[in-house]
Amino acid sequence: MRSSSDVVGSRESVSRADTGSDFVVVEADRNVAFTWQMYEKSRGGFFGDPGAGRVAIQSGDVLSISLVSYNEAGYVDFTRNAVAPVSSTPLPPQRVTELGTINVPPLGRIAAKGKTVPALEEFLNERLSEVLVKPSVVVELVQRNSALISIVGSVGAPGSYAYTDGDARLLELVSLAGGAAAPIDGLDVTLSRNGEVRTVALTDLYTNPALNIHVRPGDVISIEPRNHSVVVLGATGKNEEVLFDTATTPLSNVLGQIGGLENRRADPKGVFIFRPTPRRLAEMLGIDTSAYPGEEILVVYRFDLTNPKSFFTLSEFEVLDGDILYIANSRYEEIDAALDVFSNAVLRPIQIGATLSGE
Numbered sequence: 001m002r003s004s005s006d007v008v009g010s011r012e013s014v015s016r017a018d019t020g021s022d023f024v025v026v027e028a029d030r031n032v033a034f035t036w037q038m039y040e041k042s043r044g045g046f047f048g049d050p051g052a053g054r055v056a057i058q059s060g061d062v063l064s065i066s067l068v069s070y071n072e073a074g075y076v077d078f079t080r081n082a083v084a085p086v087s088s089t090p091l092p093p094q095r096v097t098e099l100g101t102i103n104v105p106p107l108g109r110i111a112a113k114g115k116t117v118p119a120l121e122e123f124l125n126e127r128l129s130e131v132l133v134k135p136s137v138v139v140e141l142v143q144r145n146s147a148l149i150s151i152v153g154s155v156g157a158p159g160s161y162a163y164t165d166g167d168a169r170l171l172e173l174v175s176l177a178g179g180a181a182a183p184i185d186g187l188d189v190t191l192s193r194n195g196e197v198r199t200v201a202l203t204d205l206y207t208n209p210a211l212n213i214h215v216r217p218g219d220v221i222s223i224e225p226r227n228h229s230v231v232v233l234g235a236t237g238k239n240e241e242v243l244f245d246t247a248t249t250p251l252s253n254v255l256g257q258i259g260g261l262e263n264r265r266a267d268p269k270g271v272f273i274f275r276p277t278p279r280r281l282a283e284m285l286g287i288d289t290s291a292y293p294g295e296e297i298l299v300v301y302r303f304d305l306t307n308p309k310s311f312f313t314l315s316e317f318e319v320l321d322g323d324i325l326y327i328a329n330s331r332y333e334e335i336d337a338a339l340d341v342f343s344n345a346v347l348r349p350i351q352i353g354a355t356l357s358g359e
Helices: 004-008 030-045 117-128 170-176 202-207 251-257 279-284 310-316 331-343 349-356
Strands: 024-027 062-077 082-090 101-104 108-111 136-143 148-153 159-162 187-193 196-201 220-225 228-234 240-244 266-278 296-303 324-329
Touching: 030 279, 030 310, 062 101, 062 117, 108 117, 117 136, 148 170, 170 187, 170 202, 170 220, 187 202, 196 202, 240 251, 251 310, 266 279, 279 296, 296 310
Parallel strands: 024 296, 148 220, 228 324
Antiparallel strands: 062 082, 062 136, 101 108, 148 159, 187 196, 187 220, 228 240, 266 296, 266 324
């Protein structure tokens, strides 16, 4: 087991941002805890909202088209045995071909792929006005096969849903899929889009309108239970992986869950959190990052429990998924270990006395 000095060096204390060759040691205080909290909240941008989308017709979609014409002389409506000035002719629903065309009598093959429904209606009106009197066209996208959004996980009806509304947002898709199938406090929403994956808490999605972004064709939405964990090592009641189902949890909760520090074995000045830290945040903490490559800096956050103020920090410093919590051994424990070795080779004073007395 390592002592506190093995982690921070030979000094009893380190500066708030002390750089080393491989990692940085930062004295954790309430300001550090607050800076992390603000940074985590700032990351709530999730994916930026791209705004309302464009629902364009694509190959494989099924369209329903009705041709409406007007004639002052009237048309014979055989269904009612009457003459009406308006004639409506519904065409059979048809699938957009691989070439992106549909058949619209009397025009023949018409390119539909890439057009929106209103744009296709306008285009057909212009073309049909050349052969019909005051035509009007109604186009309906009855089956959307080309642009789908998948939603999986802990929802009532997982599956693929058609992208028919360019103004649809994330929560609308969750509702379409039957809503969350478990208490939302312990669920995360993961969105996969164009090769990028982002995750937020479902409760945050409900409470923060900025996270309820517009969806896009090809999005994959996953609602899954949150299984976050921190690995605990060193001079504690338990060395184990501690699970928590919230986005974060205070360090004080983790210490309580593992039974705290072992009184004589643990060094109260040697409570450490090992956490890769984004470069931008490291700079906010006052760390000179010039000697460290990459977008993450290896940072060790140190808590000195001999300082009463540190107990406030324990309740404010949030443990994150993937953290490593290490409790260093005390010097007393190291001395005891050395005495145990020697006690196997030499007689203790009380044993010497017993030998001289012949007992």
